[in-house]
Amino acid sequence: MIDPISSFASKLSSGTVDGPARAGAKAYGASGADFGTALSQAAADAAQSLKTAEAVSIAGMEGRASAQKVVEAVMAAEQNLQSAIAIRDKVVNAYLELTRMAI
Template sequence: MIEQLQAVAGAGFARTELTQSAQSAAGGAAASGVSFGEIMRDQIAASVNSVKGAESASIAGMQGEMDVRQVTDAVMEAERNLQAAVAIRDKIVTAYLDMTRMAI
């Protein structure tokens, strides 16, 4: 799952850079602020880091180096982040399918 999230993050980053280079090549001014792709990339990176933190907390908990409550908190946070990522993915897929069904 982590590899899939990282692949999506990389694709969003590449698409953002292509869009920015196309805008600058066309002479258009880049919009101020942050793009949707950058926001998604940051959120995916945060989710990946959360899962990695939960994995290391689980290992530390099994070795007796971390309190059970801390391990539980880390794992539950990672679970919430993954559930949010899956919900966002489902919404994006649904929106894409709705657009492909539109009459031209």
């Protein structure tokens, strides 16, 4: 069985992985958590980001939040939504590839 999480964790500890990948590994636990747990945590974080953006947008319309805070929250939500769409597309493409395989 291929274990990409542990190989990624070893690259992470050796310092060969940097930037957003390092932050993502810390956020979703590169300590051996399974892929399903990491995926569900990412989905929960995306949903929370969308709720936060909505709340900040409403606060901005009421004059309780600055335009900068509203833009930052909406941009973060947009980035999470684009990531979710990209993951969905990859899953659909993988499923289609599996259905085309000869048994």
